[in-house]
Every structure is written in C-alpha cells, then in structure tokens.
Amino acid sequence: MATSRFVGIVNFSGLLAQSTVILSAACQQLVLLHLSYERRTAWRKAIPRLIGLGVVLLGMITLFSAATSIGERPTDFALTKAQYYPAYLTIYLVGHAANQIDIGIMGWRYARMAPTPWLRRGLRLVAVSMPFAMIYTGCRVADIIAGQFGVTGHPWEPVAQIAIAGTVLKTVGWTMPDWGRYLTTAYEWFDRHRAYREITPFHRDVTSHLPEVVLDLGQEADLRTRLYRCLVEIRDAQWALRTWMAPSVATLATQRGEAAGLNGIDLAAAVEAAQLKAALQAKIEQKQPTTHVTNPRIAEPEDLAAELSFQRKLARAFTASDHASPAVAHTPHTPEPAKKDA
Numbered sequence: 230m231a232t233s234r235f236v237g238i239v240n241f242s243g244l245l246a247q248s249t250v251i252l253s254a255a256c257q258q259l260v261l262l263h264l265s266y267e268r269r270t271a272w273r274k275a276i277p278r279l280i281g282l283g284v285v286l287l288g289m290i291t292l293f294s295a296a297t298s299i300g301e302r303p304t305d306f307a308l309t310k311a312q313y314y315p316a317y318l319t320i321y322l323v324g325h326a327a328n329q330i331d332i333g334i335m336g337w338r339y340a341r342m343a344p345t346p347w348l349r350r351g352l353r354l355v356a357v358s359m360p361f362a363m364i365y366t367g368c369r370v371a372d373i374i375a376g377q378f379g380v381t382g383h384p385w386e387p388v389a390q391i392a393i394a395g396t397v398l399k400t401v402g403w404t405m406p407d408w409g410r411y412l413t414t415a416y417e418w419f420d421r422h423r424a425y426r427e428i429t430p431f432h433r434d435v436t437s438h439l440p441e442v443v444l445d446l447g448q449e450a451d452l453r454t455r456l457y458r459c460l461v462e463i464r465d466a467q468w469a470l471r472t473w474m475a476p477s478v479a480t481l482a483t484q485r486g487e488a489a490g491l492n493g494i495d496l497a498a499a500v501e502a503a504q505l506k507a508a509l510q511a512k513i514e515q516k517q518p519t520t521h522v523t524n525p526r527i528a529e530p531e532d533l534a535a536e537l538s539f540q541r542k543l544a545r546a547f548t549a550s551d552h553a554s555p556a557v558a559h560t561p562h563t564p565e566p567a568k569k570d571a
Contacts, residue, residue: 244293247321248286254328255282257355257403261335264343278331285324292317315373322373326366333359336402347409354402361395368392424541425456431544432459435466435505438512442466457533460540464526467501471525473508475518479527494539495546497528502546 258278262271292314337356343349368389372382382389436443442465444458482503486496504525511517530536 244289247325248289251282251286251289251321251324251328254325254332255279257332258328258335261332261339261352265335265339282324282328285320288320289317289324292320315376318369318373322366322369326363329359329362329366332356333362345406347413348406350409351402351405354405355399358396358398358402361392361398365389365392365396421452421456424537425452425459427541427544428456428459428463431540431547432463434547435463435470435509438509439466439469442469456537460533460536463540463543467505467525470505470508470512471523472521473511473517474504474522474525475507475511476520476522478504478507479522494528494542498539498542498546500527501525501543505547 255278259271259275262275265271266274333356336352340349340352340356343352368382368385371385375382442462444462446455446458450458479500482500483496486499491499504522508525528539530539
C-alpha cells in the first residue's frame with residue numbers, strides 16, 4: 230500500500246510484484262540460454278522469448294488500468310481481482326506458466342552437462358520447483374473461473390500459498406553454486422581430519438619397523454602435507470616389505486575375502502592388509518619366505534583422491550583382518566643360519 234501511495238496509483242504494488250515475476254523469469258531464461266549455447270546462438274534464441282514477455286508486460290499494463298476500481302488490495306491482489314478482471318490475470322498467468330515451463334525444461338536439460346556439482350544440483354532444484362509454479366497457476370486459473378460464478382477462490386488459497394512457498398526452491402537452486410562450494414570446503418576440512426585420524430595408526434604400525442621410509446616434516450607442516458606424506462610412506466613401506474610377503478598369503482586372503490562376499494576395491498584392501506600383516510610378523514620373527522611376491526599392490530588407484538579412499542579402506546581392513554594368520558603359519562620360510570659354537 231505504501232508503494233501505491235508513493236506513486237499515486239491504486240494497487241500499483243500488485244502490478245509491480247507480478248511484473249517483477251515476469252522480468253525475473255526473463256533473466257533466468259537468459260542465464261540458462263547462455264549456459265547452454267554460445268553467445269550468438271543464445272541471443273538468437275532469447276529474442277523471441279523477450280518479445281513474448283514484452284507483449285505480456287504490455288498487455289498487463291494496458292489491462293491494469295481496469296483493475297483498480299475496488300480500492301487498494303496489496304496482499305491479495307490476484308485473488309480479489311480474479312472475479313472482476315479475468316483478462317489481466319489471464320495474460321499474466323499465461324506468461325508466467327510459459328516462463329516456468331521453459332525454465333524447468335532448460336534447467337533440467339543443462340543440469341546434465343553442468344561443469345560443477347553445485348551448479349548441477351542447483352539447476353535440478355530449479356527444475357524441481359516447476360510443479361509448484363504449475364500448482365500456483367492452476368489455483369489462479371480456478372480463481373478466474375470461480376469469479377465468473379460470483380464466488381472467490383478463498384477455499385483453495387492455502388494450496389496456492391503452499392505452492393508459492395515451494396517456489397523458494399528456485400531461489401535456493403539459483404544461489405546454490407555460490408554458497409554450496411563453502412559447504413564442500415567445510416566437508417573436505419572435516420573429512421581430511423577424519424582421514425588423518427584413520428590413517429595415522431595404520432601408518433605407525435606399518436612403518437614401525439621401517440624408520441628409513443619416514444620423513445620428519447617438523448612442526449610447520451600442515452595437515453594436508455602430513456596426510457600426503459602418510460600415504461607415500463605407507464606405499465614405500467609396502468614395497469620395502471615385499472620380500473617378506475609370501476604369495477600364499479595373498480592366495481588365501483583372496484579366497485577368504487571372496488567367501489565373505491568381498492569384491493573389487495574392498496577385496497583388494499583385505500588382501501593387501503593380509504599381506505602387510507604377514508610381512509610385518511615375518512620380519513619381526515626374521516622368517517623370510519623362500520619366494521615372495523613381485524608386486525605388493527593389488528589395487529592401482531588412479532589419482533590422489535582415489536588413493537586416499539583406498540588407503541582408508543586398507544587401514545580399516547588392517548585393523549579388522551585376520552586373514553593372514555593361517556597363511557603365515559603354513560608359509561615356507563628361509564631357514565635361519567645355524568649358530569656356530571664359540
């Protein structure tokens with residue numbers, strides 16, 4: 230009402246709000262078109278849409294002058310005007326529905342090729358909000374029909390308000406690429422600390438008899454560097470222990486893992502954990518096998534993230550696994566040289 234008094238036009242706030250909805254949809258269409266196509270193609274596809282929206286806005290402004298005779302109604306303009314001026318609302322609803330359908334389809338389509346996860350999630354949320362916009366449109370069309378019979382749409386107005394609340398998903402979706410990355414950063418920070426807590430006991434056990442593979446980083450090293458060094462040193466220790474790994478350990482661990490339903494990366498982690506346990510036990514007892522494996526690694530992660538994920542599985546398997554024990558007991562060892570009498 231204050232806006233209408235300021236400009237001196239009755240119910241101007243209603244026109245302003247609904248015109249803003251149309252203009253906002255136009256901006257969303259332009260963004261989606263420029264995301265989906267190169268600049269020249271995007272503008273070529275945008276021009277018919279902008280012309281259509283311009284016609285809608287011109288029609289709304291023209292018909293608005295006929296929708297001001299019953300006084301100021303800033304909060305339920307669409308609801309009360311439906312009975313007296315259906316033409317104004319009809320042209321608005323047609324433009325609104327067409328915009329929302331177009332945005333929903335383009336948002337869902339581009340989400341499949343979006344370059345970042347948060348943009349992909351945001352566009353999907355924008356597309357998911359389309360049904361709420363259609364419910365709102367349906368309620369307003371029902372208002373117009375009810376108005377022709379001398380009644381109002383107050384009975385189903387709560388449904389329309391719920392639909393309006395549902396369109397908040399669209400706002401969340403459009404802003405998600407901006408604030409979502411901070412959630413990712415926070416999650417990565419917590420996950421990095423959790424990974425370090427999981428890896429360090431495993432690192433300590435594996436390198437305890439191989440101090441030469443451990444690099445002293447000093448106090449100034451950050452957590453990311455320390456975690457990276459743990460991964461490298463575990464692999465270095467694994468290769469250093471290769472000559473203490475009997476092939477029979479991997480064979481038995483594989484059989485038992487498969488019997489337990491393990492496969493893929495989980496099975497690889499269980500087998501490598503069994504080999505490491507057997508190798509450390511053999512080194513402690515100085516019982517080196519007569520033959521050893523040529524490659525201590527079962528899995529070959531493609532990048533650092535995959536390596537970290539695998540070593541976390543390996544650490545858990547190392548703690549929980551007892552696959553190696555029977556194999557160690559039956560592994561042929563190199564006999565120790567006989568001690569000479571003094």
